[in-house]
Amino acid sequence: MFLSMIASKIRSYLRYRETVRELSRLTDRELDDLGLSRSDIQYVARTHATA
């Protein structure tokens, strides 16, 4: 139980990092096209990781 909770925390952290990395690589113009600004990246990644 405890272990699976840890594992899921780690998985969601990895998913968070992955999203941040992918979005950070986009240009401002590409982000704009997605309806995001650079300052939204961490927020979007957090929501995505916990969803």
Place this chain on the structure above:
Amino acid sequence: MTIAPIHIVGGGLAGSEAAWQIAEAGVPVVLHEMRPERGTDAHKTESLAELVCSNSFRSDDSSSNAVGQLHWEMRQLGSLIMAKGDAHQVPAGGALAVDRDGFAAAVTAALEAHPNVTIERGEIAGLPPADWDKVIVATGPLTSPALAEGIRSLTGAGELAFFDAIAPIVHFDSVDMDVAWFQSRYDKAGPGGTGADYINCPLDRDQYEAFIDALLAAEKTEFKEWEGTPYFDGCLPIEVMAERGRETLRWGPMKPVGLTNKHNPTVKAYAVVQLRQDNALGTLFNMTGFQTKLKYGEQAAIFRMIPGLQNAEFARLGGIHRNTYLNSPELLDPQLRLKADPRLRFAGQITGCEGYVESAAIGLLTGRLAAAERLGRPIELPPAATALGALVNHITGGHIVTIDEGPRSFQPMNINFGLFPPIEGVATQGPDGKRLKGPAKSLARKQALTARAKVELDGWIGEANAQAAE
């Protein structure tokens, strides 16, 4: 009494929206589209309002995003483009993205079905015939050469650019003024200037060398086939200058002469980057002489190496591409009519706005202005604090004329909060009584700007309706 029709040249987003607005106002309209009779390098179908690049109308958030606010305003004004965009939406997170075939087919069908709209296929080669007394030109960046030549004959050479070098534009409030300072070289006051018109960012020798290394190592964009035109003289990209020699920039746009660092008066900078005010509001500054074709992703990182710009936010990045657009602040009157021939109005990208939504928005406004003029009830322009007003202000008046001699400085731009007049009295504390900082402060400012825009737009619509009822 029959009303004479208004002619529109070009069935893209701007032309389609203008046609819809005119038809809805009860005025007949003839929409001329050269496809399929004559194709372009970018279009694939014969539909009106074909999206040639992305399928995204960008953020739909009308409370904290400038293009989202423009969406909101256009919906309030009965925009065909927004209605069909909404109807053919595809999932895209915070963005409004559309099914491009469904969208274009729906716009085409709506216009074909409207009793006041006639669609004529065929190229308008050269200037529109003299017996068309009201014309909207919405031919976009791929304006056919014959028409471009016709426009040029009215406006004079050089007023219709085909090929452009663009320097990045920075939001003033993101420049670190503890590092940078205001001063013109030799404190020279130009026309309308004070002698302290430029922002100066100092580099020491190591910073300069590191900056040159980064420029030389960075990825450049390659030109597409139809963009293979030579550079304008005096408009060399900075990375090309750097390739000619490591010292070239220091003797060119980064010359450190005639300047004294206010923060450190005894030390002479090794090189200086100057930023020049770009709009009348003083919220945007362009990087003087920094036209570039570096990849977008590289630009922000490299330019943030410059002291003072370490946190710079860019209203637009630099680029070089083929483009046909008017030097609108010089050539158009506030109602978007050509000063040299007022029967011609302009709309869309050719006026110097950028982006699908912006083009359609200017089409919407031009259509309303032309229809009102035809019906003999001229309307006021939208207030400057609305997104629509901010955009049209950028095109026809908000941009200040460059202080120095040189290539013209008016550049196509997307809608952004830097084009809105500054706002006073934004809440500085959150609901918990703590002082807002950083992103929270910026969000509060954006929300205040869009809230003000919504009130102003509603007021403008109310006035226009009252006028129409008289």
